[in-house]
Amino acid sequence: MLSTIQSPRSLSRFHLPLRPLKALSSPHRSAATTTTASALIDQSAPPVSSPSSSQILSIRRSLLSRELTATQLAESYLSRLRLTEPHLNSFLHVSDSVLREAQEIDDKLSRNEDVGPLSGVLVGVKDNICTADMPSTGGSRILGNYRPPFDATAVKRVKELGGIVVGKTNMDEFGMGSTTEGSAYKVTSNPWDVSRVPGGSSGGSAAAVSARQCAVSLGSDTGGSVRQPASFCGVVGLKPTYGRVSRYGLMAYASSLDVIGCLGSSVADAGILLGAISGHDRLDATSSDRGVPDFATHFTSADTFGGKPLEGLRVGLIRETLDSGVDAGVTSVVHDAASHLEELGCTIKEVSLPSFSLGLPAYYILASSESSSNLSCYDGVRYGSQVAAEELNSLYGDSRASGFGAEVKMRILMGTYALSAGYYDAYYKRAQQVRTVIRKSFKAALDENDILISPAAPSAAYRIGEKKNDPLAMYAGDIMTVNVNLAGLPALVLPCGFVHGGPVGLPVGLQMIGAAFDEEKLLKVGHIFEQTLQGPKFVPPLVAGEVAC
């Protein structure tokens, strides 16, 4: 049935994301589980509006002009969520208080009180980010019914600005995976082709934004877990500089690499969300106390750009990311993206990062080593699931054996090996030395260029099950992203084209890498790139008939 859906080229006539979906929100509609994909595409097309694609800004305009209520907006997202969720499985938990929270915003508006800049914005939260009033399992059985006693700082800030947490999104267990097949609970599908993976580990967060089940979402990125799923699902993914966003309340996987990141259907949305969650937090000593710029000032409309809005911007195309091993379709789309940047006034130069290929093994040594330590807190004693035993060591061993999935067990064991006495210098220390080399080579490349570009992943989304039993094949897919985590730099992934595959083609993401704490430049360039890119809009077939932006 998906094959009957229109080609992406025809999607560009739909624009406005936020019209309430009257047909979908009927209270008499039967359970979503019986709805088929074809029902989703039979909706009449919403009226066309300007190509401004920020859902957050559009929600704000609608609320402040009293054109729509927060309740109407929330209902339209929730009905879309109910219709699409049986096909996607993006969520592990959906909040039951969304409409009540929306009503509170409407009450405030009716009293003419000020409401925060994220008021009425439905935000999906990756399940490894703690929420006090919802389960937070990290995709793991070992935290089966866990409800944290606190909100993560990022979640707290979103709520303080009026954002509504719509639910907890599916993920590879503790972030260890690149497909979301590693969740202990369910496999999430890619909205562009439900037989394919959404990427991972923030696959649920990316699929949810792609299918417009929520406006934006929070993910986490240890080695590419925001950027690769953003690329696979055709959305914008932003990995901030290490230290830009507090990690308090993020379940630690590899603490020296972990960052909370943002996903949105436009650069503006990802940037506005980043602005909301950034800044120093006394609960995370690694969070930077630098000021946070107002990213929103850069999200101006396309008619303000002028002929060559990026005149003089030096862009380095990383040579090693276009080597063999990268799909020809992906390479070609990225070259087209480079040409588009050139048309906008950039100068494009190839740059070489000779240590690039060392990043992958170094990353996996560091991540598995740190995870073997970080995950030692899951022992069945203070929280999580416990297996009763006669003796304490058996309680630990059995609780962990029944709570962890295979990939997590293997990474803990690899990390235990790499950290063992005698092997430490050979693995962990060497990987840390490689990190120094990689940081320096990025520094040199970014001294000569304003930004660097590369594909976000060596391929578009592949089929569910395709790489499940081959760890090295799956790890190899992270080659484009892990180096950026090792260097701690910010990177923005935005959809830039399509390759063949699935019913209507599969989206490909362009990665833009910037200097530390220079998210502002990435967002500015990304926004101009996005607003001037010709061709089909990145709205997946699953929801193309009734929504677009």
Next chain:
Amino acid sequence: MGSKALVMTGGVISMTNHIFSFKNSFSRTIIIPKYRRVIRSCSTVSSGSSLPPPDVSRLAETARISLTPNEVIEFTPKIQQVIDWFGQLQDVELQSVEPALRADMEGDSLRADIPKTFENSREAMISAIPSFEEPYIKVPKVLSKE
């Protein structure tokens, strides 16, 4: 389990207690100075393949994960494959390169070392404990018979 002590014996060199203390948000390694020379000596190994292969049962014991015999059989070749692949870093010339503990952007911004009150939800924390008898977290016996 908090911090853990990894003790391994056998292989090319005799292992000693080597305590890795990883706490809170970033890692710190404590190498007992007495053994530093012994530990350093193995960094002269030039290829990953000359390090002994992983003993998965023993690693699982160290990591406190009770593996089934089938899991040991299933995991061993996969872990071996990845560790062999890790070994490629042995051939890289890194002699004079300082290790980077993390991508250190700013240095730590630690607060002053004075007591402060933090929000604390004692009830919520206690309700998450699988086995609790006021005022204790209950666990089975710690010492085994041998």
